[in-house]
Structures are given as structure tokens and as C-alpha cells.
Amino acid sequence: MANSKRDLFLKRRMRVRSKLKKVNAGRPRLSVHRSNKNISVQLIDDANGVTLAAASSMEKDLGVVGKNNVEAAAKVGAAIAERAQKAGITEAFFDRGGFLFHGKVKALADAAREGGLKI
Template sequence: MASRKEALARRANRVRRHLKSVANGRPRLSVHRSSKNIYAQVIDDVAGKTLAAASTLDKDLRGSLKTGADTAAAALVGKLVAERASKAGVTEVVFDRGAFIYHGRIKALADAAREGGLTF
């Protein structure tokens, strides 16, 4: 039986393999969630570069947050990454949730990124 870590890695690879088949050259909005923070970055897989990034550890957000581990913080990160992506000239992305279920903080970040101007 696979360990929890191996199962998460296998699930994330399965999601990313599917995303690469439907991406059509669009950058990937990758999300990582820890117990205390949430991170998002827009990655151009063709060039291998990060185009925009935001997290609850950013100086712009740290002072205004009570905690980095709730849906309100995730929504702020989503808006910030959408704003930074639009400055970099990115409007269309593919949402990469990794091994995380599309619910709670992940969903809040995605909804805020859509409101911020990203389409996926």
C-alpha cells in the first residue's frame, strides 16, 4: 500500500498530465496549500518560467491578514495573483489544483482569480 505522500504525488501527477494535454500553450495557475499558508503562481511550462506569483507570506498581504489559512486569505491571494498576471500580459490560464480537492481555500482562490480577470 502506498504511503500518503506517494498517493498525493501520484494524484498531482495525474492532474498535471491531464492539464498538459488540454493546455494548448496556456500558462498554468498552480496552487499549493499548507496548513498555515496558501501559494499561487502562473507558470509558463514551455519556457519554464514563473510569470507571476503571490502567497499569504507576501508583504502586501501579511499585515492585513489575521491568518494565512482561511478562505478570506485565499481570496486575497487569488486577486493578487490575477492582478500580477494581467500586468505580465496573461489573461488565459489552466487551473492546476495539484492533489488538492476543488473546495474551500482552493475554490476561494480560483473564484477570486476569475473575478480578478483570469479566465479558466
């Protein structure tokens, strides 16, 4: 019996999240969400349940409002790295959710790494 795309996505997300919980070592989680029109990312402290920093392609100062392409993802990745540095965060673990590590998600991660964030 074939699974729907949504079922496969949820299964992949739970698999990724459960593996990350085992190896997180108290670091914040860099969580990515990608929609059809935008891409956003948050640095989350799971122990306290708070968001430490966030960036999104919906922010006007990034200049990529309403775009969801590789260039927009790279700008969002650079922005989260900069905001993490301001918050005093140097390393986090990358939670891609159920999204494949390819294209926009990979561009975001690479830009965050280039910005000085260890993921």
C-alpha cells in the same frame, strides 16, 4: 493494502498534471500550493520554464501573513489576477496539484476568475 495519504496525494497530483499537459494549448499554468500555514500560487510558462507572476499569503502587503483560511486564499487569488493582468496574461489553466478543489483552493480559483483571469 491501504495507501498512505502522501501516496494518494502524489498519485492525484500526477493524474491532474498529466491531464493538463494534454489540453494546455500553450497557455500558462496557474499552480497552487497549500501548506498548513500559508497558500501560494504561481503563473508558470512551462515552455520556457519561467514564473510569470506569483502571489502568496506570506506577503505583508496582502495583510494575511501566516494565515491559511478561505479569506486569505481569496485575497491571494485576487492578487494573482491583478498581477496577471499587468503581465498581459488573460487566460491560464488551473493546476490544483494534488489538492482537492474545495475550500481554500476553490476560493482562490473563484477570486482569480472574478479578477478577470480565465481559468
